[in-house]
Amino acid sequence: MKNRKFLIALKGMWIEFIIIFLCAYFISSHVAKYFAFRVVQPGDRPIAIIFAIQIFTVVSQVALASILGVYHGYGFTSQFIPDYLTTYCKNFIMALPVQLFIAGPVARLIFRVIFRRNEAKENEICLNT
Numbered sequence: 049m050k051n052r053k054f055l056i057a058l059k060g061m062w063i064e065f066i067i068i069f070l071c072a073y074f075i076s077s078h079v080a081k082y083f084a085f086r087v088v089q090p091g092d093r094p095i096a097i098i099f100a101i102q103i104f105t106v107v108s109q110v111a112l113a114s115i116l117g118v119y120h121g122y123g124f125t126s127q128f129i130p131d132y133l134t135t136y137c138k139n140f141i142m143a144l145p146v147q148l149f150i151a152g153p154v155a156r157l158i159f160r161v162i163f164r165r166n167e168a169k170e171n172e173i174c175l176n177t
Contacts, residue, residue, distance in 0.1 A: 064116060064120075067116060068109070068112070068113050068116065071109070071112045071113075072105075072109055075108070075112065076105055076108040076109040076112065077105065079104065079108040080101050080102075080104035080105040080107075080108055081101060081104075083104045083107075083108075084097065084100035084101040084103075084104045085100075087100050088100045098152070098156075099148070102147050102148060102152050103144070103148075105147070106140065106143050106144050106147050107140070109143070110136060110139045110140045110143050111136065113139060114132055114135045114136040114139050115132065117135050117139065118131045118132045118135050121135070
């Protein structure tokens with residue numbers, strides 16, 4: 049990997065980011081919730097629901113992103129299916145642990161901190177009035 053290729057990839061990643069974001073928002077999130085609630089029930093422990101949704105989000109998002117990755121890496125050739133399966137497996141192996149152990153917990157921490165601050169401010173306002 050040379051610096052030139054890295055810079056080319058850095059410039060071209062924004063259209064891919066937009067495509068993957070739209071897939072995540074409009075497709076993967078709905079698919080993940082559909083399948084997650086086939087495994088867990090709304091009354092189950094919240095962490096079980098969170099993990100189920102995260103796992104199915106990774107499964108569906110990696111499936112969509114791997115199509116884009118194969119297209120950019122190899123093109124649509126007669127070897128598309130083997131290339132896709134290889135790419136899917138590599139992406140899944142990386143994406144699932146990152147989602148379960150890094151991205152998910154960090155996102156929950158950020159939202160917990162934000163909402164606790166807002167809750168504390170609201171409580172302070174209520175006490176002052």
